[in-house]
Amino acid sequence: MATNIILLGPPGAGKGTQARRLIEERGLVQLSTGDMLREARSSGTEMGKRVAEVMDRGELVTDEIVIGLIREKLEQGGKGFIFDGFPRTLAQADALGKLLDEFGMELDAAIELKVDDEALVGRIVKRADEARAAGEQVRKDDTPEVFADRLREYYKKTAPLLGYYYANGDLQQVDGMASMDEVAAQVAAILDQQA
Numbered sequence: 001m002a003t004n005i006i007l008l009g010p011p012g013a014g015k016g017t018q019a020r021r022l023i024e025e026r027g028l029v030q031l032s033t034g035d036m037l038r039e040a041r042s043s044g045t046e047m048g049k050r051v052a053e054v055m056d057r058g059e060l061v062t063d064e065i066v067i068g069l070i071r072e073k074l075e076q077g078g079k080g081f082i083f084d085g086f087p088r089t090l091a092q093a094d095a096l097g098k099l100l101d102e103f104g105m106e107l108d109a110a111i112e113l114k115v116d117d118e119a120l121v122g123r124i125v126k127r128a129d130e131a132r133a134a135g136e137q138v139r140k141d142d143t144p145e146v147f148a149d150r151l152r153e154y155y156k157k158t159a160p161l162l163g164y165y166y167a168n169g170d171l172q173q174v175d176g177m178a179s180m181d182e183v184a185a186q187v188a189a190i191l192d193q194q195a
Helices: 015-026 033-041 046-056 063-075 090-102 117-133 144-167 180-194
Strands: 003-008 029-032 080-084 109-114 171-175
Touching (some): 003 015, 003 180, 029 063, 033 046, 046 063, 063 080, 090 144, 117 144
Parallel strands (some): 003 080
16 A cells, blocks of 8 residues: 655755655655656656746746646556645645545645754754855855745745644644654654554
8 A cells, every 4th residue: 555645844854854764765756846847847748848838937837737747656656655845735735635536545644844943943054054164065045044034934835734634634743853763763653553
């Protein structure tokens, strides 16, 4: 049986790290909307041409296109999927639910990595300091001011989703401030409980 989850959490909460572990340990496929759009754009397919046209005009890609890309990935099958960066709105959450139904799948959990915002900002500043010390490029968004803006934007957009998945009985929370291994163990416990 396929395992399908959504990872929710603000930037820097560790979603990417946990997704990589789930890919390695459970064979899940990460569906990152950003990666899928870049891949589609360079694919030369009909969908890829539509994506390129929209992006070249500097417009946001429509939900219809993103759902189309996700549909293509679901058609390929697998042991399950990690939805990363999608859904971002209630309309997208509804569309994802319908799409999973269409494929005879269900969402096993929407897992929120709960974090302490101040500590998270400290984590990001530390990451930037370590990159500078190692002579590496520092991400433009790794400043306290820019990161605080990104956090506010995340919460503004995501709060309705948390309520939506809580109301559906799908929302599970883990301590995103714990060590990577502890977070992974919490996520694993949720998934094992669903199996």
